[in-house]
Amino acid sequence: MRQTIHHLSVQASHRGLVEFTGEVRRFIADQGIRTGLLTLFCRHTSASLLIQENADPSVRRDLERYFASVAPEHAGRYEHDTEGPDDMPAHLRTALTQVQLSVPVEHGQLVLGTWQGLYLFEHRRHTQPRDIVLHLLGE
Template sequence: MRQALHHLEIDTPGRGLVDITAPIREFVGEQSIDIGLLTIFCRHTSASLLIQENADPSVQRDLERYFETIAPEDPRRYEHDTEGPDDMPAHLRTALTQVQLSIPLEHGRLVLGTWQGIYLFEHRARTHTREVVLHIMGS
């Protein structure tokens, strides 16, 4: 059994989905693990992780619009606004998604579906550098 840990830094352009599949695949490929499990963990409370369709960009746009409707920036709705009007909506969006993903490995590759990609979902309006921790175990 082998394991490895890696910290991946991702610069976000502001609110939206950032495809992080390529650097994750690169890390997995460097580990020489044939069968195992990859855990991906986002170290933030205002950004999250998704596995989502990567073929049609309208999927990402629709997701972003949907989250704007269920957690809008409306100062009348929230008490918490320490970092601005997008602060509490960002926390709500993270609570409704996930900060950790587990993906099996087979033949040294992620077992993702044909149209699946791994995304960091930035919920804040301004740019950020986000940290995602990758932990792989297997043989």
């Protein structure tokens, strides 16, 4: 059994979903592990990870609108606003999603569905590089 770990930096140009499936596929291909499990972990509290449809962009737009309605930005609504009015809504959106994913690897490939991709869900307006830790275990 082998394992490897890698830090992937993902930069969103704006709030919303950014696909990074290709970078993860390249990482797996370089490791030579044929069967195993990939764990992805986002080291931030105002961004999250999703496996979501990568064919129709309207899915991503609908998700972004939904989360904006569930955790809206309104000055004075939240006690925690240290970094601005989008600070606490970003934490709420992360709490409603996830910061860790597990994806099987079979025949040296991610076992994703036909229309599935890996996404960083950036919840802040002022974006920053996000550190995604990839841990691959297998043989």
